[in-house]
Amino acid sequence: MSKAILWFRNDLRLTDQPALNAALRKYKAILPVYILDERLLQPDRWGFTRMGPYRLNFLLESLEDLRDDLKEKGSDLLVKVGIPEKVIPELAKAHDCTAVFASHEYTHEELQTEAKLASHLPLHLYHSQLLFNPEDLPFAVEQTPDIFTQFRKRVEKYADIPLPLDPPETIATVAFEAESLPTLESLGYPAPVQDDRGVLAFKGGALAAYSRLDHYLWDTDALASYKQTRNGLIGADYSSKFSAWLANGSISARAIWHEVEAYEAERTKNKDTYWMKFELLWREYFKYVAMRYGRKIFFKGGIQDKSVRWKNSPKALHKWITGTTGDDFVDANMRExxxxxxxxxxxxxxxxxxxxxxxxQDWRKGAAWFESLLVDYDVASNYGNWMYAGGVGNDPRDRVFNTQKQARDYDKDGAFRRLWLHEDERDPEEVIAQLGVLQAEHF
Ligand SMILES: Cc1cc2nc3c(=O)[nH]c(=O)nc-3n(C[C@H](O)[C@H](O)[C@H](O)COP(=O)(O)OP(=O)(O)OC[C@H]3O[C@@H](n4cnc5c(N)ncnc54)[C@H](O)[C@@H]3O)c2cc1C
Known part of the structure; x- marks a missing residue:
């Protein structure tokens, strides 16, 4: 019997899952696996744990949900902790699988992993993170415009966004010994404390992703005023909060895009509904920037090869990460x-x-801190936005924000700053210690 591995990456879903559909078309049975890359559980060069407890918790919930969905289709999920390019060939050998099906990634480390894996086994890759297939664009990836507006105008005019694919009815699966999923505890992580001031109790998985989509569009019509509310700071509905589910692929950008269009057809179509699509195009754009520029998006001089002298002050960086700079707007945000x-x-x-x-300070330190903490960390969006902020990205202008003016404009009555900086506030040093995201010797 022909057998193949279905390697889940940042595509933790069964709906709109081209790699899964292709594997089922071409092979009699599949082995669904997820490899939690142990390198991401280590500190980076700045001393920050690459994947902190917030995202790991969300990921483990997402895997549990994915496993439930697979079980409903007569399948299951095998989760291992290790190095994908080593573990997958071992699993293939043990289960007589002769090929691997997976989704494309677009950034350096992930591409290296793919290349190493492909030297062991045929690897078939599909685009599941993108709105557009690169081959449908009116330009080659290497010619991705350096200005977002040019990218947007060309793709809006010339490219179609495919409809999301239906999930398979059943999934013929290779027999394997079911194992329990890793837990925060088994991975040596603390359980993060739930802070009730947070915008949302993020819950991983496709079920929660679709429920959030329904909430934001159909239940509350929040989408119909999104452009007006999107710069908010407090609460669940000033923006969609889709980012965390998009980042690990519990829902696809195409599924959201077409749901927005369904909403526009059935309920309201206005500048606000358009703006959600506009923002999804930003996400898309950074994926293409990553494809075009490869490793450069992680370099100090960014895609501009700009030479900038940064100060190296561990003290200043520490104030920033603990939200103790003295700028109350910055501090409130960093505490959140x-x-x-x-x-x-x-x-x-x-x-x-x-x-x-x-x-x-070097923008890459900020990017790395975000990488450690953000529940919605996405390599291309994070590094793309940070390059912008660092003045080494796609924007030729240096965008300097007057944070106190921004506070007056966006937190007029100070409610946001009071929320995060009141007197009996949690101690940021203690929270950092509790989360275990910082190697003290770096500071
Ligand atoms: C320094 C910096 C770092 C960032 N790091 C990340 C990151 O790691 N992961 C991430 O998903 N976003 C990142 N963003 C972009 C943006 O802040 C978040 O996508 C957004 O705040 C998530 O909230 P939301 O889903 O409610 O967004 P909404 O306002 O509801 O937007 C809808 C969706 O559009 C996309 N989007 C919106 N704004 C942007 C943007 N500026 N760039 C790319 N996509 C966008 C996201 O997928 C988002 O979920 C970063 C922005 C900055 C300035």
């Missing part, structure tokens, strides 16, 4: 990130600008 794993887009723009322009 530390205590919940989330920060609004308005907050992210401000704290990034502050780190780069006020503290003059």
């Amino acid at each position: 990130l530390l205590y919940t794993g989330f920060m609004s887009n308005r907050g992210r723009q401000n704290v990034a600008s502050y780190l780069v322009h006020q503290l003059k």
